[in-house]
Amino acid sequence: MKTGRLFVISGPSGAGKGTICKELLKTEDLDLSVSMTTRKPRGKEVEGISYYFVSHEEFQKTIDEGGLLEWAEIYNNRYGTPKAPVLEKLRQGRDVILEIEMKGALQVKKSYPKSVLIFILPPSIPELKKRLVARGTETEEQIELRTRTTIEEIKTIKDYSYFIVNDDLKTALEDAKTIIRAEHLRVEDQAEDIIHKYESEGK
Amino acid sequence: MKTGRLFVISGPSGAGKGTICKELLKTEDLDLSVSMTTRKPRGKEVEGISYYFVSHEEFQKTIDEGGLLEWAEIYNNRYGTPKAPVLEKLRQGRDVILEIEMKGALQVKKSYPKSVLIFILPPSIPELKKRLVARGTETEEQIELRTRTTIEEIKTIKDYSYFIVNDDLKTALEDAKTIIRAEHLRVEDQAEDIIHKYESEGK
Numbered sequence: 327m328k329t330g331r332l333f334v335i336s337g338p339s340g341a342g343k344g345t346i347c348k349e350l351l352k353t354e355d356l357d358l359s360v361s362m363t364t365r366k367p368r369g370k371e372v373e374g375i376s377y378y379f380v381s382h383e384e385f386q387k388t389i390d391e392g393g394l395l396e397w398a399e400i401y402n403n404r405y406g407t408p409k410a411p412v413l414e415k416l417r418q419g420r421d422v423i424l425e426i427e428m429k430g431a432l433q434v435k436k437s438y439p440k441s442v443l444i445f446i447l448p449p450s451i452p453e454l455k456k457r458l459v460a461r462g463t464e465t466e467e468q469i470e471l472r473t474r475t476t477i478e479e480i481k482t483i484k485d486y487s488y489f490i491v492n493d494d495l496k497t498a499l500e501d502a503k504t505i506i507r508a509e510h511l512r513v514e515d516q517a518e519d520i521i522h523k524y525e526s527e528g529k
Numbered sequence: 530m531k532t533g534r535l536f537v538i539s540g541p542s543g544a545g546k547g548t549i550c551k552e553l554l555k556t557e558d559l560d561l562s563v564s565m566t567t568r569k570p571r572g573k574e575v576e577g578i579s580y581y582f583v584s585h586e587e588f589q590k591t592i593d594e595g596g597l598l599e600w601a602e603i604y605n606n607r608y609g610t611p612k613a614p615v616l617e618k619l620r621q622g623r624d625v626i627l628e629i630e631m632k633g634a635l636q637v638k639k640s641y642p643k644s645v646l647i648f649i650l651p652p653s654i655p656e657l658k659k660r661l662v663a664r665g666t667e668t669e670e671q672i673e674l675r676t677r678t679t680i681e682e683i684k685t686i687k688d689y690s691y692f693i694v695n696d697d698l699k700t701a702l703e704d705a706k707t708i709i710r711a712e713h714l715r716v717e718d719q720a721e722d723i724i725h726k727y728e729s730e731g732k
Contacts, residue, residue: 447723508708511692511707521686
């Protein structure tokens, strides 16, 4: 049976990785990876759908057992990607998608080297600045800092398999769908299954 | 400037690689690689379009100079793929497509490791037999031999990047177009150019 693929969508903030991920889930046959967190549920958040909500002890135990593909601590709360549900879905032949910041993406690749890393790029630095100015939530200084950070972050693109320039959302989504489909046409670990199929038919 | 890609379409005879190649050239922005041969031109064949027609001496000189991506001798005539025109097109950012039998495909990969090898598979062994019987040009014994050869040839699929099962031609062509498009979204040797673009814009 065919194994699913883990697609990791990452990129600088403001490039639009969240939107791309959300839109893909609407049309493609993909499962979203659910994170584990130590923070308390908010509003309508549902256990096992929004997050797996766990205690600090349980989170630490999962780390110790090597049960996370990646994790990080943000404002005293921990967030991570549990390995078992992802691997189980892949084993069932389901594709899984994971949206994550760049440090996390590289951790995932280390934990599961077969993951397919996709870097979402802003169309250009001037365009990124324009978007941030239009949003109006940051000072000019903050925007300058953000720009410099983005350029530094883009330097990690070498560790990624694919890149998508998110200029026009429709084109960016087509690119993402193209990548997902092409990955299933790659020989790699399917070679043995292919050979076995034709050999059996020839007997 | 972006470098073009060399797509090598190969697979067992009867799988339909020729048709796929011909159809792709009608709709995609691709250049077909032109072979060099020592055989004489036939009918309406045009120098530089059908083939580069050369003498045995010229062919041998090109081999000696390492000027062929691959070559083979068939019934006292030699056929090969000249390296220079392919590399020149790739340098100009053009994609090049090359349809070739399997030994040649592996030679091309050795001469130009960045080439993208695509294996065209028949839908199944029973279906391949049915096609050969319908064609009516071979004896039952010949068809059996052909089937066994095909299975042996499929074992070389491990050296390929992609596979396409040519069951329905329309789907097979969509698969090929998906592969061509996805290859341009691969980071690989584009990383430096991408980083350079955003760095310059930030200055």
